[in-house]
Amino acid sequence: MTREPAATTGAIQRPTLADVAAKAGVSASTASLAFSGSGPVADATKERVLAAASELGYGGPDPRARSLRQGRSGIVGVVLAERVRAAFLDPVNIQMLDGVTEGIAPLGAGLLLLTDTGEEGGNAVGIESAPVDAVVLIGCSPRVGRSVEVLRRRGIPSVAIEGAVGEDIPEISIDNREATRRGAEYLRDLGHTEVAIVTLPFDAARTRGPLTPELERGSTADTASERLRGARDVFPEITGRVAATSSIEEGREAAKALLADPAHRPTAVIAQSDLLAAGVVLAAEELGLSVPGDLSVLGFDGIRVDGLQHDLTTLVQPSVDKGRAAGEALVSLLAGETPASRCFTSTLHVGDTTAPPR
Amino acid sequence: MTREPAATTGAIQRPTLADVAAKAGVSASTASLAFSGSGPVADATKERVLAAASELGYGGPDPRARSLRQGRSGIVGVVLAERVRAAFLDPVNIQMLDGVTEGIAPLGAGLLLLTDTGEEGGNAVGIESAPVDAVVLIGCSPRVGRSVEVLRRRGIPSVAIEGAVGEDIPEISIDNREATRRGAEYLRDLGHTEVAIVTLPFDAARTRGPLTPELERGSTADTASERLRGARDVFPEITGRVAATSSIEEGREAAKALLADPAHRPTAVIAQSDLLAAGVVLAAEELGLSVPGDLSVLGFDGIRVDGLQHDLTTLVQPSVDKGRAAGEALVSLLAGETPASRCFTSTLHVGDTTAPPR
DNA sequence: TTCTACGATCGAATCGATTCGAGCCGCCCG
């Protein structure tokens, strides 16, 4: 026993498994078995070990040592495109996260929040050096390429939600384009011809403003682009505003701009998220327009917007399912299998925010 | 070199630092220095090592081994009282989380989400066995006692936000009682005498319904109790409804019950959170009551309720500051200091949801 | 009674990096 007494080192020495084993009069291997439960240990021995542990104030095996030996940490990383606050603003992300926890439940793993915003400062634990067994990439970002490269080098199994990143990484997505097209067709069939769109951001800078060809061309966001294409499939000339993020406030701002001129008001607005749609509804009503009488509004996501009076007409996407599928794909990857990418289908929910134009 | 070639084991062998060192013709220690940057290494050597690493597809030092050796993992745990989805419903929690990330920024640590709901199943990574350097406990729960005990045994520095858990654990809180009292006094000074309250849940079961003495007595939630006491300081006979969680919908439900009988309507409602307050406002307006004309509503938190038309009169608590303070306390604890508990002050923000009674 | 088989326990190797002290080499200064 080379361990120095606490008095010598000055620092408090936590007891180790070896200490416990010594006190219990057994070997370290036996003590380990007593704790892990795997392997045959006589009940009396086990009790003796546990008693020694409790006497010494031993808090259980050190997870760091355990994970080194076992080669896995029991932690799954979640890479978000933005900082925590921004990412959790939209309930969709939270639902997906919740789905992920369900999906990886069989692993019994914890969730480590990571962001791929810029460089990793000094000693920071980023994607570069996080003790994770696997990773879920949520939402695409221009930097996702770098993240993927790092993960590949480190040999960490990964799954991407919404954002094609590489052929060897399974992707969980939805039919963004087709779904939006269905929604747009529904509006067209109602008789709408003057339709505007409020999109999610196209670039990492989250530029807000009118939808311009430059922005579209520079797009690094598949989701926004695909949904826009779906709208274009039905209304080729559609134009509108780009929001800086998915929130009610952004939707309201965009709608104010779209509805400012009474002479050129659209009769319907396609919003790329429910939060944006909710903002559009509120802005319209503030301007004295009735929804859906004067303005039809189509959302995307199918979340319950807390507090909104209307039942949004929207494209309901299975967010929780997506998260769960991503989690399950990770489990599968860790089991050595090669799960396929999955594409979920959204369904049009007709609520009370759409009607034929006046 | 005892390493088997990949062909023999069948599994892909990731290269280790030793492999890199061998290929670069240096010792493992030098290779380590080349990566960590600490210690003097000739530029030429460093380049050689990095080149060898890149050639071998080495993804950097294994964080598990590193954390074992260094004795810290670079991960901070966040213990939530409920499952992820529920905890992130209220923006206040997200703001606090965001503050925590700011506070622990100097550590460069990642955030591991943990919940203290029930037992830890089998191999699950819970509070019992998570490789964390420190922990923030957010929101109190009846089980928090067990969590604290585990953390103490494991010798993991902890800080609690809103929830006194033990003298050796610093607590970050706000003046719940005094703040509510100030709000209540403001309502009284406006002339209100018929005041009702909508509270946060009192117990782990999140019982919803009328506020009863039984619920109050069985309270395990300091926050709800303290805020109720503050209201009682001004309106000793106050009664009302208990919500199951902090959300607009719950607020609306509670308000519907409170306002159901036109003969016994309160002229003001004290809500224990802004989400609840927003629900109360919406419910009142649905019933054709004007806010603040027919009903004054007081909130708590000072969050911007996305989409609510009103400027809530509310007790603004510095959520982000609380989170940051908790993070800073952790940093301090890890530095061997003993940070004091901190109690923040809330300020009454007078918006447009309060007025003298008719 | 002897051999077998199995349950319990132990020793030692291992996971992959970090870190400390020692050693080596070349340069500068006296």
Place this chain on the structure above:
DNA sequence: CGGGCGGCTCGAATCGATTCGATCGTAGAA
């Protein structure tokens, strides 16, 4: 020309547990 010093590199110990193969003892079977 010699001693000293500083910068670079290396060896070996260490972090704390898990795990595999070996050992020991005993009970049951032949």
